[in-house]
Amino acid sequence: MEPLLEILHDLHPDTDFTRETRLLDDGILVSFDIVMLVTRIEEEYGVLIPAKAITPEHFNSATALYALIRTLLEQDD
């Protein structure tokens, strides 16, 4: 989870990503951030988040996003 929080912090240093639960709904993460985030996640974790998974359900909180990364990693295995 730490690397993910670091990536998120790089994008928005003023946001507390451990608490926010409406990142996409409240416009904290915008489309630019999402693409940057997907690229950085691929570099860090080696998984590609497919376009169909870019939804509020997966991107509204760091926890939900990390759960998605874990699921994708398990699928790869």
Next chain:
Amino acid sequence: MQFTSWAFLLFLAVLLPVYYLVPKRMQWIVLLLFDALFVCAAGTLGAVFMLVTIGTVYGAARWIDALFFRQRSRIAAMKQTHTKEERKRERLRFEAKRRRVLIGCLVVNVGILFALKYGAAIGRLSATLFHTRAFGSELMLTMGISFYTFSTVGYLIDVYRETIPAEKNPFRLALFVSFFPLLVQGPICRFLDLKNDLFTPHAFSDERFLKGSLRIAWGYWKKLIVADRLLVAVKALCARPDVYRGGVVLLEMLLYAACLYADFTGGIDITIGIGEWLGIGIPENFRRPYFSKGIAEYWRRWHITLGEWFRTYVYYPLSVSKPMRALSTKLRRLGTGVSRRVPVYLATMLVWALTGAWHGSNPTFLVWGLLNGAVILLSEECKPLYARFHRRFPRLTKSAFYRGFTVIRTVLLLSSLRLLDCYSTVGDAFSAFGSMFTTWNWNLVLFGGIQSLGLKWTDYLVAGAGVLLMFAVSMLQRKGPVRERILRRGPVIGVCAILLLVGTVLVFGRYGFGFDAGQFIYNRF
């Protein structure tokens, strides 16, 4: 059939009692029949194109669904007898089949839209290049095709992505595609957002009826008192780019900003209100867009459903696609900053080029789209600079004055870009914009000039009062929906508010109610 016609009001007056009097399980069928009437009234050619869309998308979605089912059965059967690699190959084979079905259907439907939007422009180009007779006509662009094609394509992609299963009943899909309130100017809806409300039985509710009526009355108020009035002046200004220059162009920009807001949001108010009458929740398309502090924020608050559509079905798939990632990897030697930015930049510019192209075949729309994309990217690059400025002047940047400045700056920037929508050529738009800085004619703007635009002083006073009321309502909306607050005071207050709105429309509505009201501006897209 326009929202602002007597025929449409009669259409609603017949639909509503029938909708609530028939057995509830038949409601969606009644709605479908009225949709068919609405579509046919707009022209048989439009009905034919819509039938082609319904037929092809229904067939393709069912086919894709069947391929998913066959894939699962096949892979399950292979589990004991085949290796992981072989199963993967089989899965990829099915994926390729599904992709072919999807692309085939997209080519047909986007092709129809493209041919209708660009047919006339291609015809003119071919006539110029090859000295042949021009073919095609702008009149071929049929009612709501831009809106329902996007909604339907969204549905098909959702089935392809397994976000939703394919609809088994073609008539239900037909209802989604042809749902009449959405055909005038959207919003662009997703099947999964509408399907429950469209097919669930609804009992009549006084409360919902009142709520919908208030929204509809407010929509007509904005359209007939403000938009149609200001449009007369805007059209007069746009028609003579050689005459109206300098300060008049600034006036034109502001009049068009108010006019377009009243027109588009007014139409969406009517659409959402009709949805409430029928018990069908239609998504909001605006969130007080003129209060945005930047252009990117504005586009998240104006025509929300179109922006979401492009983000979901074009921007994200493109920016995380294999070729884009490969390009990004190749560019790593130029630095991570460059390689990470390239997908974002390319996808943004392509989406904005498409957004411009969606609005029409005139090159002005393409330039408008590309300029929007460029400004968004530029402001994104300036973010660190803004952050430094905010850190350096924290008291100033948190003040109401600074917030007001950023809002006015955004409105002026967007209004400048919209000049491309006002003029028929890119050159005229740029020349008009430039003249604001070179031609000093404020006496013409303030004394006499605006009286020659087809409106009287009283018209400007009424429109000005209308704009002030829209502004006041937007300010009040910051603390929650105004409508809910009115209706919370009781149904009598609600009815009085509706009567007041209808009364003022009857007195001040442009040309009188329903006489010669114009079509909604966004209907031409």
